[in-house]
Amino acid sequence: MREITIALDGMGGDSGPEVVIAGAEAAHIRHPNIRFLIFGDEAKIKPLLDANPRVAGASEFVHTEVAVGMDDKPSQALRRGRKTSSMWMAIDAVKTGRAQVAVSAGNTGALMAMAKVILRTMPNIERPAIAGLWPTIKGESIVLDLGATIGPDAKQLVQFAVMGEAYARVIFGVERPTVGLLNIGEEEVKGTESVKAAAQILRNLELPIDFHGFVEGDDIGKGTVDVVVTDGFTGNIALKTAEGTARQVAHYLREGIERSFFAKIGYLFAHSVFRTLRDKMDPRNVNGGVFLGLNGLVVKSHGGTDGLGFASAIDVALDVAAADLVRKIATDMDVLVQLAGDLSEAAEREEAAVS
């Protein structure tokens, strides 16, 4: 494997540099060959590097005092943080080839806005998507888009399917990933027009995808397909709803255990179960949303995660960079364009047919 350099936005996230350096350390223990290019405020990051010879030895550090705030609007961040912020510089390192991927726990809107400005969308792809790993009872699935693109049309949903399929091949190592379109029923008459038209296009094409058709919300956790494709609005709400439901169940369990003496004893015996449950549902283990569709790789870590979670995001970054995911997507998009010609025509035809 060629050497991978990962650009780190040292200032992103609710806890800033501590989490970034702790995450870099945990990731480096697992992958001693990776190198880091860290951007941030010297006053805050230097002491952490001095105390952490492992990370320091694997890193190049670049000072900047400008940091994008977690509540900055994308337009604010672009105005104030252009060229000078740690977030901008980390993404720019991917553009210039100094790093193969950037990781930031900074705010998603700003990160996506900057990534779009710096890296631009790939040929044949109109809008980017954020792809996340979702724990399922079978393992993990990819869900995209988790919030980058609101209201994509049929053509853009088909592009998401191709990007998700390329990502699945890289990260799950399967030849023909199964892909489903998230809808409110499995029948063809249901759903938005863009979803129905996208399904028709995917059915008609001979893509190297095992297109499963429509899936519903409860299919995500079942692991019915490897890749679940949806628009950024629905995908983001589904993700947050699932996280909320998992926390709600945990709340009921905790409440029940605290209320009863016998339950406390039971908890001691069944402790391993609760630990397994916590691990399975632990958002830190599936941290790392990959920005797809840009001419370069950016991975978003949860803002509120800890070192362990940030290390998971670095793991994801390493996987997609080592597999050269951007090139893989470009290849698959070429196939799509060869098969479908100008996708706009197919989309218009199908959208007219379903409406």
Next chain:
Amino acid sequence: MREITIALDGMGGDSGPEVVIAGAEAAHIRHPNIRFLIFGDEAKIKPLLDANPRVAGASEFVHTEVAVGMDDKPSQALRRGRKTSSMWMAIDAVKTGRAQVAVSAGNTGALMAMAKVILRTMPNIERPAIAGLWPTIKGESIVLDLGATIGPDAKQLVQFAVMGEAYARVIFGVERPTVGLLNIGEEEVKGTESVKAAAQILRNLELPIDFHGFVEGDDIGKGTVDVVVTDGFTGNIALKTAEGTARQVAHYLREGIERSFFAKIGYLFAHSVFRTLRDKMDPRNVNGGVFLGLNGLVVKSHGGTDGLGFASAIDVALDVAAADLVRKIATDMDVLVQLAGDLSEAAEREEAAVS
């Protein structure tokens, strides 16, 4: 309380009449004054009534052999089941005033299609919504729309907010329910144009609503607001995703307990916790989606529920019928129209402003 007659589609649901009659019995034990008007196949329902003097004594029975299939498309159901099906007849009983509300466990698409044809939308309301109760860590919230209306515009979302608020006042007994619009962030810059414009309209109006602004997916289970308003596509997917996540957690727990001897012992001690959890997450306890915005009340029960679940749907039906929810919504819509004039103008203005 005036006497309430509930029209029952005796043939709806995966298990048909058995569940309907068992549900009617359980509901009648709790509310001995309700009466039923049951439509269905005599050969199947009569024996059940003969064996159940409580339900038989509270019921009038009307025979029809036609039943809408669980997989019938709405158009099929309307063609084959018009006037003659148990589903149609139950809804029609609401229109003619023989019953104050209809309950069916039949297929949602067919039920909504028939309800729209028979009852029509109310004045000032363009599109109906399905409102469901959602268990939260504080109790319950109302979420609408769960799948009736795909792609509502800002004006229709505002109408949903008013309908949901009227329902919340009736079922939770609060004067000024809190209402939130489901979105992918709390900032005003995020979301679809219809969601942003609807928020602007709700902020500007002096409705008898405590408008909370935007809520995210994880706010639903937290119980952040009494009423969560969203489009039918997103609402349906959020609901199914939450159900799937709850089942996923249950799966992990079961798997963990089965795998370990100590965990099995723990399970015995902590049994009450698991029972409480099961009760809290039991979809049977929150069964019953109310169709809002029509000139008459229809309640949809889960198709796969049992007698206990069907009884919950009857409870919901009784609550909304006893409170004369249709009249309450009409009154609130009058207030809305007085305050906002023609909502179309406000919507156009706001939609232009946010786009």
